[in-house]
Amino acid sequence: MPSRSYGQVCGVARSLDLLGERWTLLIVRELLLGPKRFGALEDALPGIGPNLLSARLASLSAVGIVERTTLPPPASVPAYALTEYGERLRDPVEGLAIWGFELLDPERDVADGDLARASLLASTMAAGAARRRSPQDPGVVVNFDVDGDRFHVRLGKDRAHVRHGEREEADSSLSCDMRTFYELTRGERRSDDPVLASVLAEIAP
Numbered sequence: 001m002p003s004r005s006y007g008q009v010c011g012v013a014r015s016l017d018l019l020g021e022r023w024t025l026l027i028v029r030e031l032l033l034g035p036k037r038f039g040a041l042e043d044a045l046p047g048i049g050p051n052l053l054s055a056r057l058a059s060l061s062a063v064g065i066v067e068r069t070t071l072p073p074p075a076s077v078p079a080y081a082l083t084e085y086g087e088r089l090r091d092p093v094e095g096l097a098i099w100g101f102e103l104l105d106p107e108r109d110v111a112d113g114d115l116a117r118a119s120l121l122a123s124t125m126a127a128g129a130a131r132r133r134s135p136q137d138p139g140v141v142v143n144f145d146v147d148g149d150r151f152h153v154r155l156g157k158d159r160a161h162v163r164h165g166e167r168e169e170a171d172s173s174l175s176c177d178m179r180t181f182y183e184l185t186r187g188e189r190r191s192d193d194p195v196l197a198s199v200l201a202e203i204a205p
Contacts, residue, residue, distance in 0.1 A: 118146035
């Protein structure tokens, strides 16, 4: 048991013993989108600082949630990834994202200086869509570059999967700004690309 514990025989309390420190769940959120170098995690979490990030990664590694790995070629550099045990956090983290989605007002939040990234918006919407229906065209992959936030969406048999990085075998791609992406996902703007349109339809709220 961690040195700072709620000391309760309760699944929620014991989970918070491991994950309740500031930034910890956001590190898990980033790694649910794929393995990342230390620097990439630091860039994705402005304000955390290298010492605190190191401490949080060490704590997550100590309890078997995170492990060191090596990114595939051509990068071939050290990185961090979720273990199989850590991957089991996907449903609870996505559940929190869906619950919190109703609390967002993107235009107001951005005007207030909050960081907005299309990959986080897409992953939340994809998680919500998975609870409503199954993708209609499994295997389709679309690359996105939204204001430098590069990720891809792949339609699986049961849901749409969002991961950071681009896929060489993508069926389509989109490069745009955050406002355009937001309008496309809300149905306020239409795409003439049928593949892109099908993927956007699957993750639309």
